[in-house]
Amino acid sequence: xxxxxxxxxxxxxxxxxxxxxxxxxxxxxxxxxxxxxxxxxxxxxxxxxxxxxxxxxxxxxxxxxxxxxxxxxxxxxxxxxxxxxxxxxxxxxxxxxxxxxx
Numbered sequence: 001x002x003x004x005x006x007x008x009x010x011x012x013x014x015x016x017x018x019x020x021x022x023x024x025x026x027x028x029x030x031x032x033x034x035x036x037x038x039x040x041x042x043x044x045x046x047x048x049x050x051x052x053x054x055x056x057x058x059x060x061x062x063x064x065x066x067x068x069x070x071x072x073x074x075x076x077x078x079x080x081x082x083x084x085x086x087x088x089x090x091x092x093x094x095x096x097x098x099x100x101x102x
Contacts, residue, residue, distance in 0.1 A: 035063035050097060 046056035
């Protein structure tokens with residue numbers, strides 16, 4: 001799979017193809033639904049253990065940019081204030097995990 005992606009990437013550098021936004025939007029929507037289902041399943045169990053909290057934060061962190069790039073116009077300037085999940089920053093999550101471990 002990696003070789004295929006590499007070969008296609010190099011080929012498309014020399015012969016660009018048109019992007020089909022309909023297919024991209026459908027794929028993004030499927031990914032968004034999958035991420036949100038994962039967040040919903042892990043939300044209640046996030047306080048059960050440090051492993052569950054880590055799993056929840058990982059899925060929520062992945063869902064955050066997926067949500068903003070699917071629902072909003074993609075923008076590199078989207079920040080914490082635009083996160084509908086109100087995900088903690090990685091530094092804050094690390095500090096909370098260290099506090100719980102002690």
